[in-house]
Each structure stands twice: as C-alpha cells, then as structure tokens.
Amino acid sequence: MKRIIATILFGLLGTAVLISLGVWQVQRLAWKQGVLSEIDATINGAPIPLPQSPTPEANRYAPVALSGQILPGEVFVLVSTRDQGAGYRVIAPFETGGRRILLDRGYIRLEAKDSARQIGASTVSANLHWPDDRNSSTPVNDIAANIWFARDLTDLAATLGTEPVLIVARSETPSDPGILPIPVDPSNIRNDHLSYAIQWFLLAVVWILMFGAFIWRMRKPKEA
Missing domain, CATH: 1.10.287 (Helix Hairpins)
Structure with a gap:
C-alpha cells in the first residue's frame, strides 16, 4: 500500500x-x-523626425518619412521570401538633412543584381531597424564580391560611408518597379x-x- x-x-x-x-x-x-x-502599433504609428542619435532601446521600429537623395553604391544581402524565393536585399546610402544613413530598399531577384536602379531625389516612408540577422551559423560576409549574409550595421556603414543607422523602406516615391519593399513586419518575429x-x-x-x-x-x- x-x-x-x-x-x-x-x-x-x-x-x-x-x-x-x-x-x-x-x-x-x-x-x-x-x-x-x-x-505593430509602433511600426504603423505617425512618423517622427529622424533622431539625432537613435538607439534600439528608444527607437526600434520607429516610423520616419524622409526626403533626400538615394546615392550611388549598393550592398547586396542574400534573402529568401516565401513568395519570391531567393534574391537580394538592396542596401544603399541615403542622404537626408545633411546626414548619410543606410536605406534597405527591398528585394530584387538574383539575376537583377547588375541591373541599373533608380537613384536620386526620393521621399521614403520607412522604419528604423536594428536587424538580428546573424547567428552562429551565418557565413562571413564576402565584401569583396559584394555578397552579404547579414545586415551588419557597422560593416555596412564603413562600406557605404554612412552612419550605422538603418531605415527599412515601406515605400519610395518615385518607386522603382524592380524593387519590392520588404517592410518591417512583426509577423516575422517568432x-x-x-x-x-x-x-x-x-x-x-x-x-x-x-x-x-x-x-x-x-x-x-x-x-x-
């Protein structure tokens, strides 16, 4: 018992x-x-002015609406989307208000890497972002071949001559038909x-x- x-x-x-x-x-x-x-409320909130010294603690996902110039020079970060498959994120320098920052313009197909893209005067609706792309199995970026595996802000800024500040485009005006924006989306958070x-x-x-x-x-x- x-x-x-x-x-x-x-x-x-x-x-x-x-x-x-x-x-x-x-x-x-x-x-x-x-x-x-x-x-989600932050991402879709009213745009704020670009902070002078943005931080992930205070400004992660903050929406901005900026006018400026998309400058020559691009970095290509490998990405795969559910609908489009493998391709690249296009990261370009963006000059606004006397500052140069990083602009994630969105997705292009692999074969479009060497195609010309629209640059110059642009108005961008975007969100500040500090990506978490890299983990222990992520390869080292091949900077010489311009094939990146993660959006490492310090290295991107050094390569493109900008501040280590990234905005991810929701839209560009005028838009480039060859680029599909990949806006910040909380559905991607596990x-x-x-x-x-x-x-x-x-x-x-x-x-x-x-x-x-x-x-x-x-x-x-x-x-x-």
Missing part, C-alpha cells in the same frame, strides 16, 4: 510540473502577443509559445495515462 501511495504522489507531482509548464507557456503567449501588438504549451499539456495527458496504467497493473491481483 505504501508503495502505491508513493507512486501516486510521484505521478501527481509529475503531472503538476507538466501542467505548470504548460500554464507558464500560456502566460508567455499572452505576454508575447502584447509585445507584438505594441510593436512566437512559438502556443505550440510549446500544447506540447506540455499533451505530455501531462500522456504522463497521467502512463501512471494510471502503471497503478492499475500494481493493483491487479497476481496470477497464481
């Missing part, structure tokens, strides 16, 4: 742990949805908490079934 009681207590403890992990993920889901809602919660709750169900079967076998009279 003591053995059965100890086993039941162990089973209940395991169940409680698994359920609590599932509840924690549900709480994390609510938190993440709140964060994503705040990000939110896996619901799937994690489901996994923990399913594990709790499996745990309960396994322990129920184990207890039943323990209580079942042994055959003579």
